[in-house]
Amino acid sequence: MEKLAMGNYGVYVWSCFGLTLAVVVFSDWRARLRHKRVYREIEVRIRALEERQ
């Protein structure tokens, strides 16, 4: 418990590590989401064109 308190600096240290984790996870999630969306949009357009032909 004493180690987690970081000698009264716990709030500063843990908030920095937490924020970093949040930003990295968010960046990864956004990248995956955008890829899925772009892929899906292209797939829908191509399949619609295929059906028309």
Add this chain to the structure above:
Amino acid sequence: MWKFFHMLASPPHFYRLAAVFAPWLAVPGLALIAYGVYAGLFLAPMDYQQGDAFRIIYVHVPSAYLSMMAYMIMAVSGGIGLIWRMKLAHAVAAAAAPLGAAFTFLALVTGSIWGRPMWGTWWEWGDPRLTSELILLFLYFGYMALRGAIDDIAKADKASAVLALVGVVNVVIVHFSVEWWSSLHQGQTLMKKGGPAMDPGMLYPLLAMILGFTFLFGSLLLRRVRTEVLFRERRTRWVREMILSPEGS
């Protein structure tokens, strides 16, 4: 060698290779970060002046380093795209911008949180490194806004590449600001003449974090470039064939 680079610059080859390499960068990156976090938080000795607050260095320094590296990748790719008209280079530049902005934001916020207990303030406008790093964030925002404002991708590539190249001046200022002007920040620690001025117990976790963040950044960048390539090539034959193939992406 040149044949390999030519092959790599081909969008379909890059698209497939990036899917293979992205996890191979993420795994060692995450392993190094896991070691760096554990060793940095629990094994590294406490700083005699800053106490445990110094441990913020393990996320602040890698973020600050990546904020500059991402910009250089963006500018160099933009330059390559302008000179050699390589489409993939513009895709790399476009994909690097949001990541660079994210790490610049992290560098600023973690630095501000670190500054509060150490300097007694969240922000100091007179500090050249803080101000130039904030300008770097605005440059990323400006770059992304410029791209978003131009519908024609080729025109957006050219205009944003010029902006990225002009902004390199600010990266140089960020890097050397602590040497050129009086700053609250300490001078160079890692790249000091005669070796890093840090206890090995503090240094090794920091190096692991920097390397781990770099690998992770590489993995994230590859994945974003893949999406950018897919979007730009959406009307090409290889994308159509890939999507209609049973394996898909």
